Amino acid sequence: LAKTTQPISMDSYEGQEVNITCSHNNIATNDYITWYQQFPSQGPRFIIQGYKTKVTNEVASLFIPADRKSSTLSLPRVSLSDTAVYYCLVGDMDNAGNMLTFGGGTRLMVKP
Amino acid sequence: KAGVTQTPRYLIKTRGQQVTLSCSPISGHRSVSWYQQTPGQGLQFLFEYFSETQRNKGNFPGRFSGRQFSNSRSEMNVSTLELGDSALYLCASSDYGYTFGSGTRLTVV
Numbered sequence: 001l002a003k004t005t006q007p008i009s010m011d012s013y014e015g016q017e018v019n020i021t022c023s024h025n026n027i028a029t030n031d032y033i034t035w036y037q038q039f040p041s042q043g044p045r046f047i048i049q050g051y052k053t054k055v056t057n058e059v060a061s062l063f064i065p066a067d068r069k070s071s072t073l074s075l076p077r078v079s080l081s082d083t084a085v086y087y088c089l090v091g092d093m094d095n096a097g098n099m100l101t102f103g104g105g106t107r108l109m110v111k112p
Numbered sequence: 113k114a115g116v117t118q119t120p121r122y123l124i125k126t127r128g129q130q131v132t133l134s135c136s137p138i139s140g141h142r143s144v145s146w147y148q149q150t151p152g153q154g155l156q157f158l159f160e161y162f163s164e165t166q167r168n169k170g171n172f173p174g175r176f177s178g179r180q181f182s183n184s185r186s187e188m189n190v191s192t193l194e195l196g197d198s199a200l201y202l203c204a205s206s207d208y209g210y211t212f213g214s215g216t217r218l219t220v221v
Contacts, residue, residue, distance in 0.1 A: 034209075043116070043202045043212025044155075087155075100145070100210060102155035 004088045009107040018075040020106050022088030025069050033064060033071045036087045038105070044087060048073065075108075083110045114139065116205045116213035124219045130191040133216045137184050137205030144186040145210070146178060149200040158201075161186055193220045 005023040012018045032051050036044035048055055050062040061074040075082060085105040117136040125131050137144050145160035157170040161180035178188040190197055198220045204210040
């Protein structure tokens with residue numbers, strides 16, 4: 001699985017848009033990019049997944065440039081409850097026994 | 113539909129004891145994988161089971177083992193507990209994409 005690099009931490013204020021960038025230079029052709037959110041003492045929760053260009057759902061957007069060597073998770077108008085650790089994962093997310101390789105994640109702190 | 117259920121939620125054990133943790137996947141999911149999360153090492157893959165067969169194993173000692181039953185429920189066992197085994201143990205159920213349970217917080221004293 002491709003190695004990922006993310007900022008260790010970020011601070012933001014309520015109501016702001018937050019963009020977290022993940023670098024994955026060795027992404028393979030079959031790899032998808034998936035972001036998870038984790039609160040303390042809970043399991044990671046799926047946020048969004050994409051392969052190329054832009055994906056948007058009810059909670060976030062994912063921007064992937066043409067070379068796919070990086071991706072940006074965008075959280076619009078964050079609230080205090082968005083304070084969590086965000087993980088970027090890259091891999092072939094099928095049911096073929098691939099293990100998820102988590103990096104250190106980005107610890108987002110949203111302040112009032 | 114029901115999510116991934118892990119039991120127990122919290123557990124305290126003494127060094128040298130053994131422990132068994134349980135994971136019930138989402139109905140219809142045949143793949144179950146286990147992860148250990150500690151402040152120092154982060155989230156680390158333990159093993160993955162599919163249709164009662166272990167398909168993948170992480171870099172953990174033989175004290176860590178698991179199994180999967182015909183109904184896809186999975187258990188993991190840790191024998192001869194060490195203080196360093198204190199962690200949040202997470203189970204993920206997979207069909208396409210992974211759904212995690214809330215974990216079992218194991219404390220070894």
